[in-house]
Amino acid sequence: MKIEDELKGRFRNERHKALINLFFTEKQLTYSMMQLLKKHGLTEPQYNILRVLRGFRSQGTSSIGFLKERMLDRSSDVSRLVDKLYDKGLVDRKENETDRRQKDVEITEKGLQLLTNMDDCELKADTLLQNLSDDEVNELNRLLDKIRN
Amino acid sequence: MKIEDELKGRFRNERHKALINLFFTEKQLTYSMMQLLKKHGLTEPQYNILRVLRGFRSQGTSSIGFLKERMLDRSSDVSRLVDKLYDKGLVDRKENETDRRQKDVEITEKGLQLLTNMDDCELKADTLLQNLSDDEVNELNRLLDKIRN
DNA sequence: CGCAAATGCATGTTGTAACATATAAAGTTC
DNA sequence: GAACTTTATATGTTACAACATGCATTTGCG
Numbered sequence: 001m002k003i004e005d006e007l008k009g010r011f012r013n014e015r016h017k018a019l020i021n022l023f024f025t026e027k028q029l030t031y032s033m034m035q036l037l038k039k040h041g042l043t044e045p046q047y048n049i050l051r052v053l054r055g056f057r058s059q060g061t062s063s064i065g066f067l068k069e070r071m072l073d074r075s076s077d078v079s080r081l082v083d084k085l086y087d088k089g090l091v092d093r094k095e096n097e098t099d100r101r102q103k104d105v106e107i108t109e110k111g112l113q114l115l116t117n118m119d120d121c122e123l124k125a126d127t128l129l130q131n132l133s134d135d136e137v138n139e140l141n142r143l144l145d146k147i148r149n
Numbered sequence: 150m151k152i153e154d155e156l157k158g159r160f161r162n163e164r165h166k167a168l169i170n171l172f173f174t175e176k177q178l179t180y181s182m183m184q185l186l187k188k189h190g191l192t193e194p195q196y197n198i199l200r201v202l203r204g205f206r207s208q209g210t211s212s213i214g215f216l217k218e219r220m221l222d223r224s225s226d227v228s229r230l231v232d233k234l235y236d237k238g239l240v241d242r243k244e245n246e247t248d249r250r251q252k253d254v255e256i257t258e259k260g261l262q263l264l265t266n267m268d269d270c271e272l273k274a275d276t277l278l279q280n281l282s283d284d285e286v287n288e289l290n291r292l293l294d295k296i297r298n
Numbered sequence: 299c300g301c302a303a304a305t306g307c308a309t310g311t312t313g314t315a316a317c318a319t320a321t322a323a324a325g326t327t328c
Numbered sequence: 329g330a331a332c333t334t335t336a337t338a339t340g341t342t343a344c345a346a347c348a349t350g351c352a353t354t355t356g357c358g
Contacts, residue, residue, distance in 0.1 A: 026175035250336040
């Protein structure tokens with residue numbers, strides 16, 4: 001459906017429309033993702049952290065700051081997110097030996113298993129853009145990169 | 150900057166990257182908008198409501214449900230948003246005469262003046278996509294519409 | 299070394315999104 | 329017109345984002 005109909009609003013110009021369109025589309029996609037994640041008891045930022053931890057597991061533990069850098073939302077409150085994951089037994093946390101300000105965060109076996117069970121999320125995520133052809137996906141990436149410079 | 154560098158992550162495929170790219174770009178743009186709005190003491194949904202109220206002013210007052218339909222975020226808690234705007238004297242609110250369940254919401258003079266003073270927000274909003282050509286803006290709109298069907 | 303600045307993380311506070319539920323009025327059915 | 333359903337809005341609760349601040353540790357520099 002076209003955005004004009006969906007929002008029943010008017011736009012100043014195509015540029016304005018594109019901005020709102022971006023916001024609106026993102027909200028819809030985020031909502032779809034969230035519904036999936038909720039089934040597994042995770043929020044989007046929590047899932048994000050687990051995936052980063054798994055991704056960098058071979059390179060050793062990750063500090064809070066390291067995780068923060070890799071979050072979509074840089075203002076993310078990683079300390080408290082890790083708290084939650086720790087409470088659920090999905091990550092481990094200890095003091096770094098050489099820099100005692102840092103915490104070494106690591107995904108647990110339980111966390112890894114959860115991610116494995118969440119394969120459906122990844123599959124679903126890839127279908128969210130199924131209406132686009134491969135070329136269109138590339139074009140979208142190009143345009144989004146360009147927006148941010 | 151390309152999204153790979155920004156997030157320092159890896160993506161399963163271009164489709165996955167596009168999804169994250171969309172989320173990430175939206176966050177950046179939202180943040181820019183928010184900073185602007187904050188100068189005027191409004192949040193994005195509050196601003197949104199005021200603009201809708203102004204836009205439909207010639208067609209009479211708006212109900213809460215009418216406003217809800219026109220919000221980006223349909224789950225928006227319009228009742229409480231209107232409360233806030235009412236407290237600030239930016240909108241008026243009275244009971245609808247023919248249907249006493251409904252509330253007639255109306256933007257006040259003060260609200261209209263605030264919007265006028267916020268022209269810079271609109272100008273700025275249009276520059277957020279300034280890196281894109283007109284054709285690219287149209288292409289972006291097309292792709293986003295297509296994502297949502 | 300001794301001290302100021304920077305860094306890494308934690309925590310307190312405020313506002314708001316998300317969700318469920320409540321309340322009241324209007325519409326529908328018989 | 330009584331009973332039920334639907335609609336319009338309000339409110340209660342929980343979790344989390346945003347922002348500021350605090351505290352401990354490390355770093356840099358005279």
